[in-house]
Amino acid sequence: MKRRDFTKTLAAGVMAASMAGFLATASWAADTIKIGAVWPKTGPLAGGATVTQGPNIEMWVKQVNARGGLKLKDGQKKIELIEYDDKTNPGEHIKAVQRLATQDKVDFIIAPFGTGFNIAAAPIYAKYGYPQIAVSAISDKIEELTARYPNLFFTLGTTTSFVEGVRDILVDIRDSGKMGNKIAMVNVADAFGIELADAARPIFEKAGFEIVYDKSYPLGTPDLSPVMKGAKSAAPDAFVAWSYPPDTFGLTEQAIIENLDVKAFYTAVATCFPAYAGKFGSKINYNLGAGGVNPDTPAMKAYFKAHKELTGKEPDYWASANTYVSLQILEQAIEGVGESDKAAVTQYIKDNTFKTIMGDIKFENQFSNRFWTVGQWQEGVFRGVKSVNVDGAATIQQKTGWN
Amino acid sequence: MRTNDWQSIVIAVVLFALAAIVPFIANGYQLSVAVTAVMYVGLATSWALFSGPTHYISLASGAFFGVGGYLVATGMSDYNLSFWLMAAIAPLVAAVLAILIGLATLRLSGVYFVIFTLGLAEMVRNLVSWIQNNFLGSRGLYVLTDFTEAHIYWMLLGVCAIIFIFGWWLGRSRLGFALRIIGNDEAVAKHVGINTAWSKVILFMTTGFFAALIGAIIAPRYSYIEPNQVFSPELSFLVVIMALLGGTQRLWGPLVGVIPFTLVWEFINSNFSNFSTLFLGLAFLLIVYVIPRGFVGLLQTWGEKIRT
Numbered sequence: 142m143k144r145r146d147f148t149k150t151l152a153a154g155v156m157a158a159s160m161a162g163f164l165a166t167a168s169w170a171a172d173t174i175k176i177g178a179v180w181p182k183t184g185p186l187a188g189g190a191t192v193t194q195g196p197n198i199e200m201w202v203k204q205v206n207a208r209g210g211l212k213l214k215d216g217q218k219k220i221e222l223i224e225y226d227d228k229t230n231p232g233e234h235i236k237a238v239q240r241l242a243t244q245d246k247v248d249f250i251i252a253p254f255g256t257g258f259n260i261a262a263a264p265i266y267a268k269y270g271y272p273q274i275a276v277s278a279i280s281d282k283i284e285e286l287t288a289r290y291p292n293l294f295f296t297l298g299t300t301t302s303f304v305e306g307v308r309d310i311l312v313d314i315r316d317s318g319k320m321g322n323k324i325a326m327v328n329v330a331d332a333f334g335i336e337l338a339d340a341a342r343p344i345f346e347k348a349g350f351e352i353v354y355d356k357s358y359p360l361g362t363p364d365l366s367p368v369m370k371g372a373k374s375a376a377p378d379a380f381v382a383w384s385y386p387p388d389t390f391g392l393t394e395q396a397i398i399e400n401l402d403v404k405a406f407y408t409a410v411a412t413c414f415p416a417y418a419g420k421f422g423s424k425i426n427y428n429l430g431a432g433g434v435n436p437d438t439p440a441m442k443a444y445f446k447a448h449k450e451l452t453g454k455e456p457d458y459w460a461s462a463n464t465y466v467s468l469q470i471l472e473q474a475i476e477g478v479g480e481s482d483k484a485a486v487t488q489y490i491k492d493n494t495f496k497t498i499m500g501d502i503k504f505e506n507q508f509s510n511r512f513w514t515v516g517q518w519q520e521g522v523f524r525g526v527k528s529v530n531v532d533g534a535a536t537i538q539q540k541t542g543w544n
Numbered sequence: 545m546r547t548n549d550w551q552s553i554v555i556a557v558v559l560f561a562l563a564a565i566v567p568f569i570a571n572g573y574q575l576s577v578a579v580t581a582v583m584y585v586g587l588a589t590s591w592a593l594f595s596g597p598t599h600y601i602s603l604a605s606g607a608f609f610g611v612g613g614y615l616v617a618t619g620m621s622d623y624n625l626s627f628w629l630m631a632a633i634a635p636l637v638a639a640v641l642a643i644l645i646g647l648a649t650l651r652l653s654g655v656y657f658v659i660f661t662l663g664l665a666e667m668v669r670n671l672v673s674w675i676q677n678n679f680l681g682s683r684g685l686y687v688l689t690d691f692t693e694a695h696i697y698w699m700l701l702g703v704c705a706i707i708f709i710f711g712w713w714l715g716r717s718r719l720g721f722a723l724r725i726i727g728n729d730e731a732v733a734k735h736v737g738i739n740t741a742w743s744k745v746i747l748f749m750t751t752g753f754f755a756a757l758i759g760a761i762i763a764p765r766y767s768y769i770e771p772n773q774v775f776s777p778e779l780s781f782l783v784v785i786m787a788l789l790g791g792t793q794r795l796w797g798p799l800v801g802v803i804p805f806t807l808v809w810e811f812i813n814s815n816f817s818n819f820s821t822l823f824l825g826l827a828f829l830l831i832v833y834v835i836p837r838g839f840v841g842l843l844q845t846w847g848e849k850i851r852t
Binding site for chain 2: 231263
């Protein structure tokens with residue numbers, strides 16, 4: 142065989158194999174329950190998903206299987222997990238969910254990571270009747286979306302509630318007489334950052350704040366020093382950034398370099414990551430960020446310990462816990478129904494209260510109105526300081542320099 | 545018309561009819577792969593209409609595709625306009641954009657043009673974000689429609705049909721002839737009195753038009769539009785690879801590249817998802833070394849062998 146012929150044969154072989162894979166329907170064993178998951182292992186969202194989404198799925202499956210599996214009417218069934226990478230691409234995500242539903246014929250699917258992906262996948266979950274307990278999805282259109290998709294549940298809050306959380310914290314600090322009313326606000330010029338900044342302008346102004354600096358920067362800007370220099374020269378009392386993971390780190394680094402002297406310093410997504418404290422140590426003490434947890438409850442302590450033991454990684458101090466909660470809800474609903482009946486499980490989620498590591502969760506109109514909005518790094522732990530209907534908020538501390 | 549032409553038309557109509565019934569027989573997963581395939585057939589074929597004869601490798605598909613998706617999202621989400629209106633406006637805007645870009649850059653030759661178009665998607669993405677951030681504001685761009693994947697599939701199939709008809713006409717027109725001469729030798733083309741600049745601009749415009757139209761139709765599939773996702777450089781590269789794999793010298797060339805590529809890509813993604821980028825690189829190498837003229841060239845060589 143000539144080399145070229147070999148290459149051609151090889152190519153033909155790969156093609157034939159992929160055709161077979163495409164058309165074949167996977168065989169299935171009845172003694173397991175199949176759970177699918179599609180999340181970004183690569184691409185721009187992978188950084189967040191490998192902290193918040195992946196490890197929780199791994200941990201939950203290990204825990205359930207260690208206790209013998211999910212208790213159903215016809216005996217206990219272990220979970221068989223089928224995972225795909227969506228490469229942070231909605232087209233790939235849709236294909237992967239379709240594959241789970243129609244080729245792999247999974248019993249349930251763990252909701253996607255990211256607002257856009259949850260909304261893009263919602264029509265498919267609805268078409269096949271899978272309950273979709275969205276976690277990392279924040280939107281101001283929750284009512285419209287839940288009305289449109291009767292099996293879609295939201296657990297992490299609305300855009301407006303996040304901005305209001307920040308406002309409340311700033312009002313508290315100002316009214317205690319420790320801070321003036323000048324805010325420097327920056328945002329990443331991408332869907333999420335634009336939306337939050339847009340919501341924040343009227344809300345801050347109505348609360349009597351003066352926005353002395355209001356700038357955006359493109360996603361992926363490597364050098365944020367001009368942004369921070371500009372903010373500093375406006376001499377603000379508080380700094381608020383509606384930021385994504387890379388710029389949350391970048392802005393904090395620049396603030397340390399510029400020694401930005403503010404009474405409150407807020408960055409949004411990823412402030413709650415263990416890597417944030419890992420990188421900046423004590424310098425970021427009393428920094429504010431999106432999210433939060435109450436790490437002192439016994440349930441949460443056990444969760445942190447188990448997460449570290451089973452996955453080798455630290456959970457973040459926000460959506461990690463919410464993600465695990467969503468899996469607990471799914472687990473309890475499946476066991477409550479006792480069989481792999483998607484419609485019954487969806488109805489069970491709507492009708493019941495769930496005991497989770499964040500306390501009792503109940504959905505009203507497919508929305509769980511219990512979440513943390515603002516947290517603060519306090520001596521190496523990111524504690525929730527502002528929430529909607531969650532108890533155990535820590536007392537807010539005032540930022541005192543970057544040491 | 546010659547008998548040969550009638551044969552081609554009959555084959556095309558039969559294939560089109562077969563493609564149209566896919567949503568009735570495919571399961572959800574097969575249909576979603578089919579949507580992806582027909583999207584790339586449209587993009588790669590309209591890309592080859594320009595790049596095939598002129599040999600200008602354009603990496604601008606992502607930019608035009610993004611403009612289409614983004615305009616539909618902004619119109620529907622921020623101004624409550626209908627999908628149909630926005631789907632009509634989007635390709636026209638992209639066409640105008642393509643004219644401007646074409647006039648500025650098609651005088652560039654070879655590698656300069658490639659580099660420029662590569663930067664274009666990034667530039668348009670940043671421009672769009674900047675405008676939205678500073679002048680429009682946003683509450684998230686939702687494209688909520690009642691379209692199912694089958695509807696999107698049929699719309700894309702319709703666009704593909706139009707592209708093929710246009711391409712068929714082009715191959716027989718003075719413009720198509722002029723482009724082939726430009727591709728062979730631009731200096732000669734100029735000397736025989738062809739307006740080379742405008743010929744190229746017109747074709748670049750149609751490529752932009754169709755890419756934006758396809759982007760607009762895909763927007764309801766994504767439901768929530770973020771600039772990062774619709775202005776994807778990966779899309780531009782995939783279009784080029786698929787078109788080259790098929791061969792750009794024939795109208796149906798990209799078609800025979802897209803379909804096997806989509807299936808293999810899908811197989812790699814679902815079974816060895818960690819290696820998909822590696823696969824993309826290998827595919828590039830294989831095409832260049834083993835089948836430089838694409839599947840079409842391969843078929844022609846085989847055809848000649850059989851005859852002799």
